[in-house]
Amino acid sequence: MFKVENLVKQYGNFTAVNDISFNIEKGSIFGLIGPNGAGKTTTMRIMATLLTKTSGKIELGGQDLYKNIKESRKLLGYMPDFFGVYDDLRVSEYLEFYGEAYGLNLIDVRKVIPDLLELVGLAHKREDFVNNLSRGMKQRLCLARTLIHQPEVLILDEPASGLDPRARVELRNIIKELQKMGKTILISSHILLELSQLCTHVGIIVDGKMPILGSMEQVLSQVQGNVLIQIKVLEDVEGARVWLLEQQKVVDVTLNNLGAFEVIYSGDEREMAKLLKDLSEKFLVLSFNPQRQNLEEVFMELTEVNGSEA
Numbered sequence: 001m002f003k004v005e006n007l008v009k010q011y012g013n014f015t016a017v018n019d020i021s022f023n024i025e026k027g028s029i030f031g032l033i034g035p036n037g038a039g040k041t042t043t044m045r046i047m048a049t050l051l052t053k054t055s056g057k058i059e060l061g062g063q064d065l066y067k068n069i070k071e072s073r074k075l076l077g078y079m080p081d082f083f084g085v086y087d088d089l090r091v092s093e094y095l096e097f098y099g100e101a102y103g104l105n106l107i108d109v110r111k112v113i114p115d116l117l118e119l120v121g122l123a124h125k126r127e128d129f130v131n132n133l134s135r136g137m138k139q140r141l142c143l144a145r146t147l148i149h150q151p152e153v154l155i156l157d158e159p160a161s162g163l164d165p166r167a168r169v170e171l172r173n174i175i176k177e178l179q180k181m182g183k184t185i186l187i188s189s190h191i192l193l194e195l196s197q198l199c200t201h202v203g204i205i206v207d208g209k210m211p212i213l214g215s216m217e218q219v220l221s222q223v224q225g226n227v228l229i230q231i232k233v234l235e236d237v238e239g240a241r242v243w244l245l246e247q248q249k250v251v252d253v254t255l256n257n258l259g260a261f262e263v264i265y266s267g268d269e270r271e272m273a274k275l276l277k278d279l280s281e282k283f284l285v286l287s288f289n290p291q292r293q294n295l296e297e298v299f300m301e302l303t304e305v306n307g308s309e310a
C-alpha cells in the first residue's frame with residue numbers, strides 16, 4: 001500500500017531521516033518506534049505530503065505519492081502529534097468544518113458524523129463545546145476528524161501521548177476497530193509496550209536510520225538471540241529431556257521446580273513450530289510457551305547499543 005524507498009530528509013546540513021526504506025502492507029498496522037528526535041514526525045509528515053523530502057521515492061497504492069498530491073491526500077488521513085482545536089465550536093461543528101475543508105459536501109459530512117462519533121465514543125458529546133472535552137476526548141475527536149473523508153490509510157503521530165492508561169486502552173481499541181474496517185495504519189510512539197499489543201509490523205528508528213524492521217515477531221527474534229521456551233510433557237520426562245538436547249538449535253535444557261523444561265532455543269519461529277510438531281509426535285506435550293522479551297526491552301537494548309557506539 002505504502003512503499004518508502006531510500007527516504008532522506010535534510011534540514012540544512014542536518015540529516016533528520018537518513019536513507020530509510022520500508023513497506024506498509026494493506027490492512028496492516030505499522031509501528032514507527034523511536035526515541036525523541038529520532039525522525040518519526042519528519043517521516044510521517046513527508047508521507048502525509050505535508051513536508052518535502054530531500055531524496056528517495058514514496059509510492060502510495062502503486063502511484064508516486066507526489067504525482068497527484070490531491071489524489072494522494074484523498075487516500076490519507078493524518079493525525080498530527082500536536083493539534084489545535086477551535087474553542088468556540090461544538091463537536092459536530094468542528095467535524096463539519098474539517099469536512100468542508102476537505103471539500104466535502106456539508107450534507108454528506110452530516111450523514112457520516114453520527115457514525116464517526118459513535119466509533120470514537122463521543123456520540124454523547126455531539127453538542128458539547130470542543131474546549132470542554134477532556135484531553136482523551138480531544139484526541140479521539142482529532143482521530144474522528146482524520147477519518148472525515150474516509151481515507152484508506154491513517155498516519156497517526158503519537159496519538160496516545162499524554163493520555164492516561166484507560167484512555168490509551170480506549171484509543172487502542174478504536175485503532176483495532178479501524179484495522180478491522182480495512183484501514184491501513186501507520187502509528188508512531190516511543191511507548192513500546194503500547195505498540196507491541198497493536199502492531200503487525202514494526203520499524204525501529206534511531207538517529208534517522210531504521211536498523212530494525214519486520215513483523216513484530218521477526219523484529220523481536222532479530223534483536224534477541226535466544227528464546228526461552230517452557231515445555232511441559234506428561235510421562236517419560238527423562239526421554240523428552242534427552243530428545244530435546246539432541247535437537248538442533250536447542251542450546252540448553254533444564255527442569256524447573258514445577259516440572260517444566262526451560263529450553264534455551266536459538267531457532268526462529270518456523271523452526272520452533274517444527275520443534276513443537278516433532279516433540280508432539282513422540283511425547284505427550286501439555287504446554288509449550290515461548291517467552292519473548294517485550295518490545296520495551298528490545299528497544300532499550302537497541303538504543304543502548306547505538307548510544308555506546310556513539
Ligand SMILES: Nc1ncnc2c1ncn2[C@@H]1O[C@H](COP(=O)(O)OP(=O)(O)OP(=O)(O)O)[C@@H](O)[C@H]1O
Binds near residue numbers: 036038
Ligand atoms: N524544521 C526543522 N528544522 C531543523 N531541524 C528539525 C526540524 N524539524 C525537526 N528537526 C530535527 O530533526 C530531528 C527529527 O525530528 P522529528 O520531529 O522528526 O523527531 P521525532 O522522532 O518525531 O521526535 P519526537 O518523539 O520528539 O516527536 C530532530 O533532531 C529535530 O530537532
